[in-house]
């Protein structure tokens with residue numbers, strides 16, 4: 528059950544946002560300074576689930592085509608070994624590594640190259656786009672920073688550049704660094720340069736994090752933005768958890784097993800009430816960031832965990848194979864969506880499985 532406090536100020540801000548997202552951004556920042564969240568939400572306990580493994584390379588023709596929208600919109604509101612990575616699809620059923628009340632099966636796709644991973648990720652994303660556009664008239668997509676953006680490159684080529692209904696897309700970030708949007712460390716800039724500037728996504732449907740605010744204020748501002756979008760049903764709400772339910776979350780993973788800006792051993796991995804939170808001591812620079820929390824991540828309808836490179840093989844093996852972690856669970860092991868989990872691994876990332 529989700530409760531959002533209403534007030535004339537909030538209602539004015541909603542009206543303001545509809546007519547001019549920038550006004551709404553300022554409104555949210557102002558409101559942030561004088562209010563505290565009254566969100567009451569139930570915690571959905573995160574449960575690790577282990578997947579079946581499927582190797583499936585594929586290919587599509589390449590053709591680049593550019594669309595350049597205006598740059599930004601709004602900031603308002605266990606264990607089984609895998610052997611012989613090859614061209615033929617192969618399926619494995621994995622048993623859960625941890626006992627769990629609510630065991631579900633995910634899927635692991637291993638590709639012989641990052642190139643074929645990218646091709647398959649494009650088709651997966653385009654298929655979900657079509658499904659959600661039909662079902663609910665909108666497709667809410669959450670991006671990570673890092674290498675994920677490069678892995679989305681086939682989505683901006685034929686046939687998807689023309690066949691996807693980009694007008695239905697709404698873009699969010701699972702985490703952001705507290706730097707200006709034109710800074711080299713900005714996840715927004717990375718996504719804009721590598722993906723968003725090439726597709727005709729409506730400017731007003733790109734929900735960037737407000738880079739004019741402190742980390743705490745930016746996290747609060749983004750949460751306020753999400754509550755508004757849930758209220759107007761642009762973003763679904765999970766009945767099970769009371770947290771927002773995004774249609775697709777595209778997650779990367781660091782070599783240490785972190786996802787979003789949720790790092791191994793950091794107390795934020797246990798945050799159970801906030802939708803969006805901030806971190807000032809990120810072990811990976813830059814230190815100040817904002818991030819979705821696990822209850823939001825795990826309320827997703829679909830999560831793609833996209834991991835490439837031998838440098839990440841150990842964390843992948845801990846999550847999916849016989850690898851052991853010395854301390855607590857790796858954050859990536861805590862990814863357990865309400866919906867479907869699909870791993871996209873290249874041969875390097877899967878090399879220890």
Ligand SMILES: O=C1O[C@H](COP(=O)(O)O)[C@@H](O)[C@H](O)[C@H]1O
Nearest residue numbers: 671672673674675779780781787
């Ligand atoms: O700092 C971050 O790192 C992770 C992983 O990045 P990668 O380059 O190793 O794929 C990324 O998913 C996250 O969004 C980003 O802020």
